Amino acid sequence: MSAIEIVNLSSDDEGPEAAENISSSGPCTCHSHSGDTGLFYATLPNCAPPPCRQFWKAGNYDNGLGLQVSIQNAGNYLHVHPMFLHSNATSHKWAFGAVAELLDNAVDEIQNEATFVVVDKILNPRDGSPALLIQDDGGGMGPEAMRHCLSFGYSDKTKLAIGQYGNGFKTGSMRLGADVIVFSCHLNDMGWTQSVGLLSYTMLMQSRVDRIVVPMVNYKYNPSAGHMEVINGLEHGTTNMSLLLQWSPYSSEAELLKQFVNIGHHGTKIIIFNLWCNHDGDLELDFDTDPEDIHIAGHFKKTDTTSARKKIVNEQHIANRFKYSLRVYLSILYLRIPEHFRIILRGQVVKLHNIADDLKHIQYILYTPQSGGSKKATFVTTIGFLKEAPEVNIHGFNIYHKNRLILPFWPAVSYGKNRGRGVVGVLQADYIEPTHNKQDFERSSLSQKLEIRLKEMALEYWDYHCHLIGYPEVKHKAPVSQCFSSMQEPLAIVISNASNNCSNSQSRYEQAPLAKRKTRGFIDPHKAKRQSAELNVIGVSCSQNVQTMASPADQVVDQEAINIIEANKNLIAECLEHEKTEEELNLKVAQLRSKIEEAQHEYNRLLAEAQPLKEE
Known part of the structure; x- marks a missing residue:
């Protein structure tokens, strides 16, 4: 019988006992609420869906499963109760936010030569119900990495990765369904492994255990035998294999192993089943x-x-x-x-869509806030009117972090009398940490300063450009510096897009007071050039429409700033060429590695065939 590893998410010492409790209890007779009906459930079949199918009611344990569990804290270990899986997942109010968490892990695998991630519907072979499949061809996970994935709070990702808290897989999968099974293949110098793990809220709650345990199976390729063999011994094999076959969508070990076939030598397949329903009883x-x-x-x-x-x-x-x-x-x-x-x-x-492509009368604004007397970050915002403006009743900023959308169409202003209507911006805020669910940013002085500046930016842009979409020109009765008295950090560079009525925009700026674009002294050209290059500020061809401001009275275009922008355009073009070359080389490396893997596999096969000949 195959050997199985039980992962206790609280304590490595007490996993087997918990597993035995689950196995011995099996499907149980228990009381549970279903919606508001208060129906009782009798003995449940194997791999049955959770008694309550609605996510937001699955955590209501009054007179339910949670209160029937007695906590045994032997050895003074802190146990993670199964109900925590649900409460932890409530950080995702929106189901698509949970899907994004799982995709982030696949996108992070690009550094390990991943070339795709698949999101699809499949059918649960046990009962024919819909299940959600997410699969990538990244580096995959070995047995140790699989244990980390199914544990709480562990993360070994670099600062460049999207994920960082070690909690996204648990919150994302448990928000979408009651149960998830993970298959992963990994190939390195130590050999080729296959691992499967099951995180089942249904199993834990119906078995009435007082801690979270996760059954795992690990296989390793044996070159001599020419096939996969179970590793980690046979200590708890029978008990824990029965858990996988009892509570997963697959009723035999052969069906489990079949799931590895289309993964190949490396990659990960996630199947979320017993998907949650909404309040109407339909699948969410x-x-x-x-x-x-x-x-x-x-x-x-x-x-x-x-x-x-x-x-x-x-x-x-x-x-x-x-x-x-x-x-x-x-x-x-x-x-x-x-x-x-x-x-x-x-x-x-999926065809990627850059929201900035939907804008007209575009400007690029460089903003550097200060905190504690020192500059902490630099943000580049692309801002303009939606091409459908003023017909659309839409506005807001799309704020990304490390290339990942955190706040889509965040409304910086509540427009009254149409002020701000149709104004949309796009920026990347890598210096501000997102919350755990990646649907907002942590509250900090830097994020608050950015919010204030974005509000000013939206109103400021509207006031000086609304005439371009048919609204009356705004008459300024007071200096702009008074109108935006809360702005502490000045705008450094403003660039108008040549493709969006450069002449009209230029004449408009010549008529407008520039007090709000006042900088504290002259711009350091070398520093501005370096910052622009680092932030990939998009260059424009309408160089005569670039302004750097030294004082409110100075209405003359700074030729030095124009030279900086032109130099920056050249640097960006070179960077894009280098990035393209890098991508081509990475693709070649991936292809060569694939050929090496095939050759190694063929070598192992021939070696296994030659072994009997040597013995003769």
């Missing part, structure tokens, strides 16, 4: 409305063709569609990914 993830997409159930709106045109444009805009369409959300989730990497949703590649 809607797989039926669009066969090439996944929707949030109940959020899809069929536009009334008799409605006014403005309403149609507004409802069909990406700013509204991403809330219920996973394909739309994934198209804007990452600011930039390598060309060789693909996000494949339900068999179709």
Whole structure:
């Protein structure tokens, strides 16, 4: 019988006992609420869905499973109760935020030659219910890495990676469904391994254990025998294999091993089953409305063709569609990914969409806040009007962190009398830490300063450009510096896009007072050049429309700043060429490694065939 490892997420010493308790108890007869009906459940079959299928009610344990568990804290160990899986997942109010957590792990695998991540619907072979599949061809996880993945708070990722807290897999998977099974293949100098682990909220709650345990199976390729063999001994094999086969979608070891076939030598496959339902009793993830997409159930709106045109444009805009369409959300989730990497949703590649491409009358604004008397960060914001403005009732900033969208269309201002209507910005804020669910930023002095500046930026942009989309020009009765008295850090560089009425924008700026663009002294050209190059400020061809401000009275374009921008354009072009070359080389390296793996596999096979000949 195969050997299984039990991972106790609280204590390595007491896992086997907990596993035996689960195995001996089996499916139990228990009381549980189902919605508001208060129905009782009798003996449950193997791999049964959780008694309560609604996520936001699955954590209501009044007179339910949670209160029936007695806590045994032998040895003074701190145990993580199974109910924590649910409470931990409540950090995700939005189901797509949970999906993004799992995709982040796949995108982080790009550094390990990953070329794709697949998101799709599959059927649970045990009962035919829908399940969610997420699979990548990254480096995969060996047995130790799998244990870390299924534990809480461990992360060995670099600062460049999106994930950092070691909690995203647990919160994301448990938010989407009650149970998840993970298959992973890993190849390194130590050999080729296959690992499978099960994190089952259903199993833990129905078995009434007082801690979280995770059954795992680990296999390693034996070159001499020419096949995979179970590793880590046979101590708890029978008990723990029975757990996997009893509570996972697969009823035999052969079916489990079959899941590794399409992974290859490296990669990870995640299957989330017993998906949660909404308050109407429907699956929260809607797989039926669009066969090439996944929707949030109940959020899809069929536009009334008799409605006014403005309403149609507004409802069909990406700013509204991403809330219920996973394909739309994934198209804007990452600011930039390598060309060789693909996000494949339900068999179709997701076409990435840069929100900045939807803007007109674009400006690029460099902003450097100060904290404690020193400069902490530099932010570059692309800001403009939506091309549909003023018809759309949309505005806000799309704020990314390490290339990943944190706040989509964050409303910096609440526009009254249309002030700010249609103003949209895009920026990357790597210097501000996101919250654990990656749907907001931690509250800090730096983030508060940025919020204040973005509000000023939106209003400021509107006041000086609203005439370009048909609104009356704003008459300034007071100096702008008074209107924006809360602005402590000045704007350093403003660049207007040549493709968006450069002449009109230029004449407008010549008429407007420039007090709000006052800088504290002259700009250091070398520092400005270095900062621009580091932040990949997009160059523009309308160089005569670039302004650097030394004083309110100085309306003359600074030729030195123009030279800096031109030099920056050249540097960016060189960087793009280097990035393209790097991507091509990485692709070649991945191809060569694949060939090496195939050759090694063939060598091992021949070696195994030759072994009997040597013995003769």
